[in-house]
Amino acid sequence: MFYLVIDLLGVVSFAISGVLAALQKKLDIFGVFIIAFVTAVGGGTIRDILIGTEPVTWLQDNVYMYTIIITVIFALIFKEKLKYLRTSLFLFDTIGIGLYTLVGIEKGLAVELSAVMCVVLGTITACFGGVVRDILCNDIPVIFHREIYATACVVGAVAYFLLRSLPVSDDVVFIASILIVIAIRLLAVKFQLALPSIYGKNGK
Amino acid sequence: MFYLVIDLLGVVSFAISGVLAALQKKLDIFGVFIIAFVTAVGGGTIRDILIGTEPVTWLQDNVYMYTIIITVIFALIFKEKLKYLRTSLFLFDTIGIGLYTLVGIEKGLAVELSAVMCVVLGTITACFGGVVRDILCNDIPVIFHREIYATACVVGAVAYFLLRSLPVSDDVVFIASILIVIAIRLLAVKFQLALPSIYGKNGK
Amino acid sequence: MFYLVIDLLGVVSFAISGVLAALQKKLDIFGVFIIAFVTAVGGGTIRDILIGTEPVTWLQDNVYMYTIIITVIFALIFKEKLKYLRTSLFLFDTIGIGLYTLVGIEKGLAVELSAVMCVVLGTITACFGGVVRDILCNDIPVIFHREIYATACVVGAVAYFLLRSLPVSDDVVFIASILIVIAIRLLAVKFQLALPSIYGKNGK
Numbered sequence: 001m002f003y004l005v006i007d008l009l010g011v012v013s014f015a016i017s018g019v020l021a022a023l024q025k026k027l028d029i030f031g032v033f034i035i036a037f038v039t040a041v042g043g044g045t046i047r048d049i050l051i052g053t054e055p056v057t058w059l060q061d062n063v064y065m066y067t068i069i070i071t072v073i074f075a076l077i078f079k080e081k082l083k084y085l086r087t088s089l090f091l092f093d094t095i096g097i098g099l100y101t102l103v104g105i106e107k108g109l110a111v112e113l114s115a116v117m118c119v120v121l122g123t124i125t126a127c128f129g130g131v132v133r134d135i136l137c138n139d140i141p142v143i144f145h146r147e148i149y150a151t152a153c154v155v156g157a158v159a160y161f162l163l164r165s166l167p168v169s170d171d172v173v174f175i176a177s178i179l180i181v182i183a184i185r186l187l188a189v190k191f192q193l194a195l196p197s198i199y200g201k202n203g204k
Numbered sequence: 205m206f207y208l209v210i211d212l213l214g215v216v217s218f219a220i221s222g223v224l225a226a227l228q229k230k231l232d233i234f235g236v237f238i239i240a241f242v243t244a245v246g247g248g249t250i251r252d253i254l255i256g257t258e259p260v261t262w263l264q265d266n267v268y269m270y271t272i273i274i275t276v277i278f279a280l281i282f283k284e285k286l287k288y289l290r291t292s293l294f295l296f297d298t299i300g301i302g303l304y305t306l307v308g309i310e311k312g313l314a315v316e317l318s319a320v321m322c323v324v325l326g327t328i329t330a331c332f333g334g335v336v337r338d339i340l341c342n343d344i345p346v347i348f349h350r351e352i353y354a355t356a357c358v359v360g361a362v363a364y365f366l367l368r369s370l371p372v373s374d375d376v377v378f379i380a381s382i383l384i385v386i387a388i389r390l391l392a393v394k395f396q397l398a399l400p401s402i403y404g405k406n407g408k
Numbered sequence: 409m410f411y412l413v414i415d416l417l418g419v420v421s422f423a424i425s426g427v428l429a430a431l432q433k434k435l436d437i438f439g440v441f442i443i444a445f446v447t448a449v450g451g452g453t454i455r456d457i458l459i460g461t462e463p464v465t466w467l468q469d470n471v472y473m474y475t476i477i478i479t480v481i482f483a484l485i486f487k488e489k490l491k492y493l494r495t496s497l498f499l500f501d502t503i504g505i506g507l508y509t510l511v512g513i514e515k516g517l518a519v520e521l522s523a524v525m526c527v528v529l530g531t532i533t534a535c536f537g538g539v540v541r542d543i544l545c546n547d548i549p550v551i552f553h554r555e556i557y558a559t560a561c562v563v564g565a566v567a568y569f570l571l572r573s574l575p576v577s578d579d580v581v582f583i584a585s586i587l588i589v590i591a592i593r594l595l596a597v598k599f600q601l602a603l604p605s606i607y608g609k610n611g612k
Contacts, residue, residue: 028399031348052462054256137342140546144439195436233603258460269508342548
């Protein structure tokens with residue numbers, strides 16, 4: 001139950017970010033819904049396909065579809081207001097990647113993947129919905145060239161495996177790792193941190 | 205047998221639409237073939253992967269490959285004439301989405317998905333070959349921002365589940381649903397129907 | 409062991425081509441790594457998903473990830489020099505597609521696909537990492553509109569099945585087929601061979 005609530009909170013966060021991207025591209029209602037849908041479940045779908053959990057999660061439970069439909073309707077009704085909610089939406093998205101990173105790790109552990117691959121799966125779950133969104137919108141995925149985003153997921157995921165070796169309960173480790181992802185992302189944006197540049201000062 | 209003929213008719217329809225898209229982008233023969241191929245089998249492939257029917261359908265039966273190769277050869281030989289065949293090609297495509305919607309629904313029922321998810325699978329089968337085509341051609345998928353297309357599939361798919369509760373044979377329901385998809389798509393184009401706009405008159 | 413070395417040589421070749429593509433798009437370190445990763449394992453991942461070998465190969469063995477990380481680090485350190493290494497990198501890529509074509513065929517045979525579909529799988533394994541790379545970089549995949557590339561894989565793959573009927577050892581057939589792919593690709597580039605044009609002289 002706790003697990004499902006977490007999952008659906010992430011769905012709502014990402015669906016709204018999908019709606020915003022689709023509105024910028026002037027897509028029609030159907031296009032907006034599809035972009036919201038793939039943003040919300042895309043990362044988890046890629047994860048499920050890579051590990052062979054099929055039918056994929058959202059096909060097995062209508063609740064994901066219903067949650068996204070309701071989110072899209074609300075987002076469209078209040079779309080003028082969404083423009084004034086950039087900060088809130090950024091928070092939604094940040095909580096979303098924290099939650100999804102941990103969901104991905106747990107799914108990886110369930111099929112007995114190595115810790116390294118669980119970190120990868122967590123990051124894919126958190127970030128690749130946005131990658132699919134950007135590809136469908138014909139943009140270079142934003143996470144490939146802007147500030148700390150996936151990096152926060154990687155660090156949080158690594159922290160999860162370090163914290164697991166400490167004598168604390170699983171729930172504490174789970175929550176702490178989510179908070180680490182969120183904290184890194186918030187700090188990165190607040191202080192405009194980016195990955196060290198690999199290009200020279202003159203852009204070469 | 206009937207099932208296979210339906211399937212191959214859809215393959216031919218979509219492959220031609222793929223050839224046309226690839227020619228516009230000035231791709232070489234190989235590129236044209238790949239775009240034709242993914243347009244024809246892309247929707248079904250995504251469906252198969254989502255539900256876990258692997259190896260995917262076209263890998264298990266060479267007939268799909270052969271049909272597409274022959275279609276591409278014919279389409280390239282008569283490509284000057286294809287330009288004057290816009291209406292016929294539109295009809296091909298329309299029949300294709302009708303057929304594929306129902307094929308997708310049946311595959312979903314076969315793995316015991318809910319009616320809602322069968323509607324989704326039918327729509328994916330019908331429309332996502334075109335989505336992959338557009339992504340490979342570096343365009344925003346046309347179904348996300350133009351007239352009624354996927355909507356016709358959704359309505360036809362929903363009709364299928366409503367008609368099933370009537371005391372008529374399965375074949376009648378199957379054919380009737382296909383015709384509903386086709387009819388909606390034809391009417392939408394004839395009367396230039398689009399989904400209700402979610403943007404203001406000044407484009408905002 | 410021999411098999412793994414072949415595989416990793418291909419990984420290195422493709423990862424470097426991914427780094428170069430990502431640098432041209434001015435992606436950050438994370439973006440560069442992701443593009444290198446999908447270029448290196450993308451073809452094999454699509455192959456694994458199509459045939460249902462899941463979890464996909466690279467999730468089951470950390471060596472792919474480590475190889476790519478090390479390759480990316482080296483490529484970034486020596487990136488100024490990479491610019492002067494176009495010829496070497498072209499050779500890397502050429503060896504890579506030869507190797508991967510055969511890896512794909514063997515995987516297809518292992519799940520008892522037809523010879524035709526093994527040829528397709530080999531070509532996908534060799535070429536679709538580059539296709540995913542180009543899609544993520546928001547370009548039309550280069551193999552769809554430039555010289556002989558996938559064609560070399562197809563010919564080498566067909567040769568494999570012809571050579572198998574001769575009274576020579578499996579290893580000889582394997583190596584010979586790889587060399588055929590490499591030879592065709594080298595000759596195509598040296599003599600600027602392209603697939604016969606399907607467009608008129610005035611570009612129509």
